[in-house]
Amino acid sequence: MTxxxxxxxxxxxDPQLHIxxxxxxxxxxxxxxxxxxxxxxxxxxxxxxxxxxxxxxxRWGAVAAPLLLGAGMFLLFLDLDLKLHVWRFYTAFRWTSPxxxxxxxxxLVFPLMLVQVLLIAPESIRSLLVRAAPASWAASMAERGxxxxxxxxxxxxxxxxxxxxxxxxxxxxRPLWSSAALGPLFLASGISGAAxxxxxxERDHAARAxxxxxxxxxxxAELALIGAFFVGHATSTRCHIEAIQLFLxxxxxxxxxxLVVVVGVAAPLLLEWLELRGRVVVSxxxxxLVLVGGLAxxxxxVAAGQxxxxxxxxxxxxxx
Amino acid sequence: xxxxxxxxxxxxxxxxxxxxxxxxxxxxxxxxxxDWLRYVVTGTFPDLSRxxxxxxxxxxxxxxxxxxxxxxxSQIVEGGLVVVDRSKCTGCKACxxxxxxxxxxxxxxxxxxxCTFCIHRVRKGLDPACVESCPTEAMTFGDVxxxxxxxxxxxxxxxxxxxxxxxxxxxxxYYLT
Numbered sequence: 001m002t003x004x005x006x007x008x009x010x011x012x013x014d015p016q017l018h019i020x021x022x023x024x025x026x027x028x029x030x031x032x033x034x035x036x037x038x039x040x041x042x043x044x045x046x047x048x049x050x051x052x053x054x055x056x057x058x059r060w061g062a063v064a065a066p067l068l069l070g071a072g073m074f075l076l077f078l079d080l081d082l083k084l085h086v087w088r089f090y091t092a093f094r095w096t097s098p099x100x101x102x103x104x105x106x107x108l109v110f111p112l113m114l115v116q117v118l119l120i121a122p123e124s125i126r127s128l129l130v131r132a133a134p135a136s137w138a139a140s141m142a143e144r145g146x147x148x149x150x151x152x153x154x155x156x157x158x159x160x161x162x163x164x165x166x167x168x169x170x171x172x173x174r175p176l177w178s179s180a181a182l183g184p185l186f187l188a189s190g191i192s193g194a195a196x197x198x199x200x201x202e203r204d205h206a207a208r209a210x211x212x213x214x215x216x217x218x219x220x221a222e223l224a225l226i227g228a229f230f231v232g233h234a235t236s237t238r239c240h241i242e243a244i245q246l247f248l249x250x251x252x253x254x255x256x257x258x259l260v261v262v263v264g265v266a267a268p269l270l271l272e273w274l275e276l277r278g279r280v281v282v283s284x285x286x287x288x289l290v291l292v293g294g295l296a297x298x299x300x301x302v303a304a305g306q307x308x309x310x311x312x313x314x315x316x317x318x319x320x
Numbered sequence: 321x322x323x324x325x326x327x328x329x330x331x332x333x334x335x336x337x338x339x340x341x342x343x344x345x346x347x348x349x350x351x352x353x354x355d356w357l358r359y360v361v362t363g364t365f366p367d368l369s370r371x372x373x374x375x376x377x378x379x380x381x382x383x384x385x386x387x388x389x390x391x392x393x394s395q396i397v398e399g400g401l402v403v404v405d406r407s408k409c410t411g412c413k414a415c416x417x418x419x420x421x422x423x424x425x426x427x428x429x430x431x432x433x434x435c436t437f438c439i440h441r442v443r444k445g446l447d448p449a450c451v452e453s454c455p456t457e458a459m460t461f462g463d464v465x466x467x468x469x470x471x472x473x474x475x476x477x478x479x480x481x482x483x484x485x486x487x488x489x490x491x492x493x494y495y496l497t
Contacts, residue, residue: 008356010425019413081411082430088391088410099414100390173420310420
């Protein structure tokens with residue numbers, strides 16, 4: 001038997017790492033949601049063709065996206081311990097740092113989202129904005145590049161969604177996060193959340209059914225990626241196997257399987273599938289379940305990831 | 321030149337002089353420590369053995385904390401020392417999450433703090449405070465690239481290991497057993 005005693009009591013580090021909390025989880029959730037919105041906005045822009053006929057929810061989604069991303073970036077700002085140094089993110093580009101990539105990607109996504117607002121926002125908002133001469137000029141320029149804006153929207157949506165997972169996955173010191181499945185999982189969750197949000201906003205029955213169908217596919221993909229996440233850990237190194245035990249009888253078992261898998265994925269997937277087959281009429285509560293599940297996924301992964309280390313630094317008074 | 325530290329776990333008696341010297345030299349805030357002791361007891365009574373490890377930042381050759389820093393605040397300077405430039409640090413904690421040794425913490429002033437191998441002393445040709453204060457001379461500091469240095473001689477002549485080699489970070493604190 002081995003007993004390890006560490007005489008260190010650094011706040012936020014001991015007895016267990018806890019440096020990122022609800023604000024980072026909230027940012028990852030909102031970032032994923034915006035990624036999904038960009039994906040669907042781009043997809044519908046491409047599908048709309050020359051008629052420019054877009055579902056109302058997509059038009060409102062274009063308005064919501066920059067606001068949601070702004071809220072996410074504010075949460076990230078709240079997490080900084082030296083807030084006055086925030087400008088330092090934009091005086092350097094560190095290609096080895098996912099956070100550096102992310103800070104620049106977030107900055108570059110905003111102009112695209114503003115162009116989308118000028119192009120496809122509901123007329124009540126668009127008419128207010130294009131009244132100004134520069135905005136009117138930008139809108140007419142963007143109109144010519146409709147398909148380019150649409151394609152860029154899909155590409156940046158996918159990149160942003162995967163990035164939110166890579167941000168955590170790049171940390172080799174935290175084996176629970178160190179998984180190739182985390183980026184695609186967060187992307188699938190973001191697309192699912194956006195589909196749920198758009199279904200919630202949509203009043204047209206056919207368009208709502210389209211988003212429900214899209215959500216069923218995204219939730220199915222999310223379930224498969226959760227499986228891949230588990231298989232990847234269970235067949236990896238000892239520290240990965242130990243890390244995944246946090247969800248298999250460990251401290252985060254109940255929130256993960258209860259909130260994330262059952263409430264956030266399995267139940268909505270079943271109800272939406274039954275709705276598409278005409279068996280049940282799904283209420284607005286189902287998209288809300290999807291959104292709650294998306295937020296819970298980020299929170300549980302962020303919290304549990306900090307509870308698992310790679311060894312060589314045993315927590316206080318550990319027997320093993 | 322590559323600075324490294326060699327710590328003899330046979331000589332170490334766990335007196336905490338290195339911890340106290342570091343806190344005094346670097347004025348670390350109350351409740352925080354840049355170095356610490358880890359006691360490892362193995363075996364079954366009455367056949368027990370204990371090793372004491374004086375631990376700190378390993379100033380890795382391949383430091384994920386530096387790779388993950390988005391602003392360049394975490395950086396490698398002369399002799400391979402890993403330091404934090406407070407003026408560039410945003411307190412985002414990406415480096416804290418990346419360090420497999422949990423050797424970093426957020427200073428109450430907001431920036432990330434860690435062992436620097438007392439770089440301000442090393443630049444004057446002095447040993448780090450922990451090495452200087454060790455009453456059993458269990459700690460040795462020097463240039464591991466120089467085959468004639470004391471650290472190189474110790475690494476060659478004794479059984480040596482590093483903490484958590486599987487991390488792939490190439491840590492530069494060596495333990496003699």
